[in-house]
Amino acid sequence: METVRIGIVGLGNMGTGHAQYLIRNEVRGAILTAVCDPRPERLNWAEAELGINVARFSSLEEMCQSGTVDGILICTPHYDHPEQAITALQHNLHVLIEKPAGVYTAQVRRMNEAAAASGKVFGIMYNQRTNPMYAKLKDLISSGELGEIRRTNWIITNWYRAQSYYDSGGWRATWAGEGGGVLINQDPHQLDLWQWTTGLMPTRVRAFCSFGKHRNIEVENDVTAYVEYENGATGLFVTSTYEAPGTNRFEISGDRGKIVIEDDQMTFWRLRVPESEFNRTYKGGFGQPECWKCDIPIAGGGAQHLGITQDWVNAILHDTPLLAPGEEGIKGLMLSNAMLLSTWTDNWVDLPINEELFYSKLQEQIERSDSTKKADDYKTLNVSGTH
Template sequence: MKKVRLGIIGLGAQGGAYAGFIAEGRVSNMEIGAICDIDPEKKAVAAEKYPAVPFYDDYIAMLDSGDVDAIVTCVPHYLHPEMGINALQRDVHALLEKPAGVYTKQVRELNEFAKTKPELTFGIMFNQRTNELYQKVKAVIDNGEIGGIRRTNWIITTWWRPQGYYDQSAWRATWEGEGGGVLVNQAPHQLDLLQWIAGMPKKVYSNVKYGYQRDIAVEDEVTAVLDYGNGATGVFITATHDIMGTDRFEILGDKGKIVVDDSRKVTIKRLKRPEAEMSAEMDMQDVMKIFMGGGTDDIYNEEIIEFESVWGAQHTSVMENFAANILDGTPLLAPGSDGIQGVALANAIHLSSWLGKEVELPIDEDLYFAELTKKIEEEKGVPANK
């Protein structure tokens, strides 16, 4: 096999973008094996743009056809685990869109099945893991350059969506159709990066607003407080109603600080001595010298790096890495099994707000599913006690 034949399930905005990337030759080790969509109109689109590519309206038929070596799931979130399992059962490699699923119970089932197929490649489209900026941040943390983490803060409100976005289709921004709002649709990348870089918290307490500034059932405003269990804390804020938007990620360590602005610029300040050591040895005269214009050169070094991003480059990097793993065993940048972490974090934030209290991770998966089921029933107009 010289190129991986990818089956694209769902020819919407994302699936269409992937098809375009491959057709343009931007994924050197991949070709379009087949396209699948249940919408008859997409068949005409595929026939016009990719006339030589087989088209299916049933993804199982596509999996059984022999036309594809792997699939990517560009479909509603609930379907990701089911499609992943069905692909792996048929010895077809699986690349899942984010999030891996809506609730950890279904994602865990997928992960457990994937373990029985170690010879197959199972990946997830965490394209931000290929972003050089976040790779740099992770390396600085992993190398201990700013010491142990004391606090994380991420304000990511650049996900502005007008009411018209939600009105596009009946399944969008519903508990039954998407399983949530900004946490499962727009912010999964940041939830993954947060835990990938700083680790998973032990407890979560959240204040979540549902239909706060949009006529929707799910969340459009989130504030979550994270407890890492070792004294370190974090705050995660996201929303879809801030048209001006902010993307600022700060990580404070006991030997320095990282500040990421707009996912483009990272400022790294490395203390010349650990903060605790300075606290123990410096008197108020030393402090006054620093804060009265004495300069900070003796306190820390500062490094500022700006990164440029090309649209689609991060997605194609994941696709190329996924194909390389199939072809020659190149290590995966985003293993599919990692997808459960971000889902667990989103579930914990939801559950904390539903119960009105702090929750511990891992959460009670059966309790979460029961509460989610209540939300779906209420959305349908079914009394919660039925």
């Protein structure tokens, strides 16, 4: 194979954006050959804007059987990602899904199993992994510069959404429509980066989620979660959609100092000697290790969505390792599921979570959801819930 023929499923905001850079031939070794959307008006748009050489389908099954694509990029509602990915994998197609991987880990686990059995290249659109800031953070931690991690704190409250945003679509901020709120809609990238950069997944979570706080919605829009790690480290994740001005500050404390990312800057407060060594050898009573404040240089760029698509194409053509393997989508989702489950049960939740219990609790929320019609409305939109 010299060229990967790509089909896009879902021509909402994200699908349209992916189609535009593909049709401009900005991904080496790839060509957009098909699109799929149940809405006639979006297929008409595709004909006008993408050209007659791009095949148009109203169903995924039809696209998969057409012989026009080698891989598909899924840009549909959250609940649909796993089942559509499984369908494509079973048709021997490579798959790249938009985030989140799904709404609940049980369905994502089935998707991961199907991907492993298929032997095809399976990726997820974790485009923030291409951000040089987080790539540098991951490098500093994995290389040992920070030493053993002691604490992680991420305050991400700059997701401000007014009531008019939620009122713009009846499916928005409903359990039946989106499957959750800030954790599933705004935070998937941060939940992924939290564990990806540190290399740590918590062993247990205690979270407090508020539902419809200062907003007329049914899902979570304010979360404070405390986590514990196997090495004894602890962490805090705080997020909301109603605070103005909001904060985005990621702080990681380790044996050799701390790193803070805020306002697009990375600062490393580096200890001259590790804290553990200082504690063992210092005999002066009051005192602390000498500390140097270092502004970490960050390379420009970051290819974002296009970069993840290029990475996926390279893996198909050249068998290179993926920056964002699709199987890793379950990790961030496990964190958000655990936070909700902790709140619903008013208790600690061990990881991996009890997937059957989470699913049953989610169904309870869906049954009480404002309207199941809103879920149907959302599905007909066929857009990715990424904004």
